[in-house]
Amino acid sequence: MTFRVMLVDDQELVLHGIASLISTDATIDILGTFTSGQACLDALSIGDYPDVILLDVNMPDLRGPEVFKRIQAICDKPVIFLTTFDDHALFRQSYDLHAAGILSKNISKEKLIESIQRVARGEKLYNNKILNSSNLLTPRETEIARSLMRGLTTKEIAQEQALSPGTVRNYLSNLFGKLEARNRSEALVKLNERGLL
Template identity: 35%
Template sequence: MIKVLIADDQELIRESLKIVLGANEDMEVTGTAENGEEVLSQVKKEKPDVILMDIRMPGIDGVECTRLVKERYPDIYIIVLTTFDDDEYIFGALKYGASGYLLKGISMKNLAEAIRTVVSGKAMINPDITDKVVKLFNHMAQGSYSIQVDNALTEELTKTEWKVIQKIGCGMSNKEIASELALSEGTVRNYLSSVLSKLELRDRTQLAIWAVQTGAVNRYI
């Protein structure tokens, strides 16, 4: 059973999501919150698996709340819900470890699938904003959002792992990488897990930023 916490400052959205998601046999909505303070209180009591996090909330907004939750409870997955023009918030949400970035208005069926996807350990970005997020990776990598990796750690990477890093840096999904490299999705997931372990990085987002920042996306292999 996947335990979900819903955070949104609009009561109608909170209650609608609670009803619809609660209808899934594999999901339980453990609580709702209208601001970041309530999220932190609920998380402490309920320990949800996933938080649906509205990016714009009064007080502690979704970005800061993502940072605080991931610092204290790194195993909790966070899916950020946003509108298309929330560019200024995407930097922080990705930097601090959000596993998903979805547009409000996504169908309930697709939202439920997104929750299952992040719980399985994959990132989930709404297809409509994938290009925007890739551009933001570049901006983040060239700005103050620096991801540091000891050069000695990269010596353990294999040729195929470098190829996977390149594709992730270009914003490709596991399915797209599998097609490009003639591998199964399961094999790509295994390579990704190995790369994260070798480079001592937390997640796919950090790896993508590092790949752009260091020029790994343009590395000749």
């Protein structure tokens, strides 16, 4: 059985490297490679759908999550996010988006092919131990992180979330700890790098 795969990554070297690796397997047929989310969406709009889409989380034109939502509106095909960062928050957020999974770009060829095959057969790639990790952002922390990304002050976040400023400061402290950030600026950099918020 052959599984048709689309690859989306803004870095051409990474894109073609992954394509050449997985295409050596007899079960993988590369349907298309794209350096932008929009190019992938344009191809899907024609109606030739893959069995699995490998999608970079952090791209300059359209972020992975936004591309994912638009893909689902077109064809509802399984998406595996690819990331440079081995981050618990990314795992949680991709799970909440109902993606098929999220994999590190330094994954072995064998593991990547196995993951594509599993997802094409309808499986998910999430590990319950990872999802239940204390390093994952809670839904409230995710909302506060989004407010942080929008540039809101602690007082403004408190008003928006109907919380006291002290409670927001506690959430921010927990958030910074999970992101391994020393302050708001570092947290913003890390959230932006990870691209799922």
